[in-house]
Amino acid sequence: MTNPFRPAPLTLAITTATILAAGCAQSPSSAQNTQPATRANVVEHYAGLAHANYEDALITARALDEATDQLIANPTDANLQAAKEAWLAARVPYQQSEVFRFGNAIVDDWEGQLNAWPLDEGLIDYVKPDEYQHEMGNAGATANIIASNSVTVGGETLDVSTLSPQLLADLNEVGGSEANVATGYHAIEFLLWGQDLHGFDAGAGERPVTDYATGADCTNGNCERRGEYLDAVTDLLVTDLEWMVAQWAPGKDGNYRDQLTAADASQGIQKMLFGMGSLSLGELAGERMKVALEANSYEDEHDCFSDNTHNSHYYNGQGIQNVYTGTYRRVDGSLVTGPSLSDLVEQANPELDARLNSQLDASMAALQKMKARAESSQDPMAFDEMIGPGNAEGEQIITNSIMALVEQTGSIEQAAHELGIAALSPDDAGHAF
Amino acid sequence: MKRLSQAVFLSMTALVLNVQAAAPDNASAQAGERAREIWHQQIEGGYQTLSEKAGEFAEHSRHWCADPATGSRSDVEQAWQQAFMAWQAVRFVDFGPIETDNRAWQLQFWPDPKNLIARKARYLLSADQAPTTDTIAGAGVAVQGFPMAEYLLFDEPFNRGDQALPAERSCQMLTAVASHIAANSEQQLSDWRAFEKHYIASEQYQDASVRAGMNALEILEERRLAQPMGLRGTGKRSAYVADAWRSGKSLATVEATVRGLKTHYLPGLELLLENSGQPGLADRIRGQFNEVLENFPALDTPMAPLLADDREFSRLQGLWVDVSQLTTLVNDQAAVAVGVVRGFNSSDGD
Numbered sequence: 001m002t003n004p005f006r007p008a009p010l011t012l013a014i015t016t017a018t019i020l021a022a023g024c025a026q027s028p029s030s031a032q033n034t035q036p037a038t039r040a041n042v043v044e045h046y047a048g049l050a051h052a053n054y055e056d057a058l059i060t061a062r063a064l065d066e067a068t069d070q071l072i073a074n075p076t077d078a079n080l081q082a083a084k085e086a087w088l089a090a091r092v093p094y095q096q097s098e099v100f101r102f103g104n105a106i107v108d109d110w111e112g113q114l115n116a117w118p119l120d121e122g123l124i125d126y127v128k129p130d131e132y133q134h135e136m137g138n139a140g141a142t143a144n145i146i147a148s149n150s151v152t153v154g155g156e157t158l159d160v161s162t163l164s165p166q167l168l169a170d171l172n173e174v175g176g177s178e179a180n181v182a183t184g185y186h187a188i189e190f191l192l193w194g195q196d197l198h199g200f201d202a203g204a205g206e207r208p209v210t211d212y213a214t215g216a217d218c219t220n221g222n223c224e225r226r227g228e229y230l231d232a233v234t235d236l237l238v239t240d241l242e243w244m245v246a247q248w249a250p251g252k253d254g255n256y257r258d259q260l261t262a263a264d265a266s267q268g269i270q271k272m273l274f275g276m277g278s279l280s281l282g283e284l285a286g287e288r289m290k291v292a293l294e295a296n297s298y299e300d301e302h303d304c305f306s307d308n309t310h311n312s313h314y315y316n317g318q319g320i321q322n323v324y325t326g327t328y329r330r331v332d333g334s335l336v337t338g339p340s341l342s343d344l345v346e347q348a349n350p351e352l353d354a355r356l357n358s359q360l361d362a363s364m365a366a367l368q369k370m371k372a373r374a375e376s377s378q379d380p381m382a383f384d385e386m387i388g389p390g391n392a393e394g395e396q397i398i399t400n401s402i403m404a405l406v407e408q409t410g411s412i413e414q415a416a417h418e419l420g421i422a423a424l425s426p427d428d429a430g431h432a433f
Numbered sequence: 434m435k436r437l438s439q440a441v442f443l444s445m446t447a448l449v450l451n452v453q454a455a456a457p458d459n460a461s462a463q464a465g466e467r468a469r470e471i472w473h474q475q476i477e478g479g480y481q482t483l484s485e486k487a488g489e490f491a492e493h494s495r496h497w498c499a500d501p502a503t504g505s506r507s508d509v510e511q512a513w514q515q516a517f518m519a520w521q522a523v524r525f526v527d528f529g530p531i532e533t534d535n536r537a538w539q540l541q542f543w544p545d546p547k548n549l550i551a552r553k554a555r556y557l558l559s560a561d562q563a564p565t566t567d568t569i570a571g572a573g574v575a576v577q578g579f580p581m582a583e584y585l586l587f588d589e590p591f592n593r594g595d596q597a598l599p600a601e602r603s604c605q606m607l608t609a610v611a612s613h614i615a616a617n618s619e620q621q622l623s624d625w626r627a628f629e630k631h632y633i634a635s636e637q638y639q640d641a642s643v644r645a646g647m648n649a650l651e652i653l654e655e656r657r658l659a660q661p662m663g664l665r666g667t668g669k670r671s672a673y674v675a676d677a678w679r680s681g682k683s684l685a686t687v688e689a690t691v692r693g694l695k696t697h698y699l700p701g702l703e704l705l706l707e708n709s710g711q712p713g714l715a716d717r718i719r720g721q722f723n724e725v726l727e728n729f730p731a732l733d734t735p736m737a738p739l740l741a742d743d744r745e746f747s748r749l750q751g752l753w754v755d756v757s758q759l760t761t762l763v764n765d766q767a768a769v770a771v772g773v774v775r776g777f778n779s780s781d782g783d
Contacts, residue, residue: 136546295573299547
């Protein structure tokens with residue numbers, strides 16, 4: 001992992017050794033950031049952070065595309081394993097980028113094709129019927145595109161005989177159901193891992209590599225079509241990310257970054273804070289953790305096929321901290337730093353800045369515990385085990401993370417107030433462009 | 434990532450300092466305290482009704498299940514409905530003791546797009562041991578509240594099957610769930626009473642109280658109406674996204690919530706508005722509550738047929754417009770007038 005765990009500082013000193021060593025904005029000895037932070041340069045740097053983050057998402061998606069091409073050409077256990085590892089690596093930058101979603105309508109409108117969840121996977125491929133609960137009223141939930149030349153959803157018949165990236169994009173949310181996820185990371189995850197039939201017990205999906213075998217070795221039918229699907233859906237992921245990278249690229253007239261940095265800087269600051277707060281509270285603490293925990297519902301587990309949910313949560317949390325500190329550790333290990341929201345809040349209210357920084361550290365520490373427990377070599381406990389009825393230890397781990405996120409969101413609200421950002425309403429976010 | 438958020442909340446009120454920086458002057462501090470006294474009393478009345486009705490529901494369930502031949506199923510259904518509507522009236526309160534052990538989620542887990550309720554019911558009804566109150570207490574929020582009781586009483590496929598009520602195992606589950614609801618409702622009433630002093634003395638609860646109504650109206654407009662009506666997201670109309678579709682009571686819950694806000698929330702808000710020199714706005718809000726309520730009882734009808742027919746749909750649109758106007762008056766105008774800023778809530782995200 002490229003982001004070493006940093007313990008919460010107990011003092012008011014807001015910088016940790018890790019950041020100091022890399023030279024961050026708060027460090028007086030820093031050579032690279034001598035400029036005082038202003039709203040304008042903070043928003044400019046935010047755009048740079050987003051660009052670096054999406055570039056990393058693209059780099060790792062290309063590696064995933066190559067690994068899946070290998071798997072399709074030569075379906076061996078080693079190649080399936082390599083494709084899974086490439087998928088896991090691709091999630092690291094992408095989950096950090098989710099903090100850019102809320103507030104930036106251009107991301108929110110686009111991301112449904114990349115990260116929609118939870119999905120009715122029976123739309124895509126075979127499922128075990130008695131272990132499959134789909135969204136109520138979803139006519140596409142058992143369409144099985146891979147096994148069909150045409151699918152009929154809500155009275156509409158679609159020719160799916162040739163599986164192209166464009167076709168899959170058109171099929172996403174077919175029939176008006178958000179659970180009809182034909183594209184993106186979770187569709188790929190399902191194609192690599194398959195259904196997790198273990199419920200609250202240990203174990204993820206166990207799709208056999210022979211699901212991609214040719215001729216008589218093919219298991220579960222339609223192996224060639226399955227390979228075509230995997231090929232098309234990974235190609236689409238790459239082109240979608242290329243588009244988003246271009247939106248955040250510097251020096252391009254009329255792209256999103258150009259508009260964002262040309263607008264009143266306070267609007268950009270509002271988007272940053274809104275993105276942090278929305279991901280922290282409503283989405284990560286609420287939707288992705290509390291619902292799954294309190295309802296004991298593995299249907300509400302985020303990366304349910306691969307059991308990589310702990311990392312999805314961890315890197316979501318990391319993304320929130322990235323935006324506040326203006327720091328991003330790239331997948332090649334290099335560090336992006338610059339003027340940050342933290343600098344601005346420190347100018348206005350150093351005590352609040354110190355508190356929020358230590359709360360961000362505390363939430364990362366809580367998420368790190370979840371990650372460490374899930375990845376323990378001795379006795380791993382995946383997120384879907386943690387949410388099982390009567391698992392007191394798992395419940396405590398998740399509750400600690402939720403509470404830390406709730407606390408930091410309170411300070412994010414105060415930071416918004418401190419910076420004179422009155423409305424955090426989503427209705428104000430995204431309408432400016 | 435467009436899944437509908439659980440319309441439930443993670444409150445920060447206990448953790449956040451009041452960010453309305455200026456200390457209130459004496460007159461407005463007194464008005465705030467008076468408003469909290471009114472809110473406390475009004476909400477207590479709502480919890481009192483909930484506790485009574487939930488007790489009656491548990492009693493009717495026990496009675497019917499003990500002797501289905503002499504008891505009446507429709508009495509149980511009626512009692513469920515009255516208790517559920519009593520909950521709708523105080524559902525907006527998202528601070529204080531209702532936060533303990535996720536009591537609000539326990540009473541109503543919603544929305545449930547993946548039909549977790551049915552899955553959990555199947556699981557518990559096929560388990561080796563008959564469900565007891567202890568089973569229910571440890572089985573998670575999808576099992577513990579009104580929607581599970583609704584499933585047992587009203588779900589059509591379930592009630593066509595051989596486990597249909599009053600089958601013994603299903604009856605055991607119904608009575609256990611009903612008694613869990615009753616115990617929670619009674620505890621909530623008693624905790625709310627114990628909360629009185631702290632609530633009235635703590636200025637931070639003024640914002641929390643105003644925001645509770647704001648959040649409830651936002652959820653009502655966006656999640657409970659616009660979403661099933663297909664006015665949001667993918668544009669697909671779906672009755673399953675609404676509350677209480679199994680019993681056909683989605684719109685009745687809207688009425689109960691609005692009536693509850695008018696009874697238990699509005700009086701405290703009015704006092705604050707009058708104190709801020711905005712009595713005219715208070716009048717307009719009261720008038721708009723009445724506008725919304727004029728849609729009833731005509732609209733006390735299942736939602737699905739209204740979604741299926743464009744002419745009927747326009748009646749629903751009329752209600753939605755009235756609710757939207759009410760939301761605008763409270764969440765934009767009144768909130769500004771009394772100095773409350775919308776914070777993050779659980780409906781952020783998608």
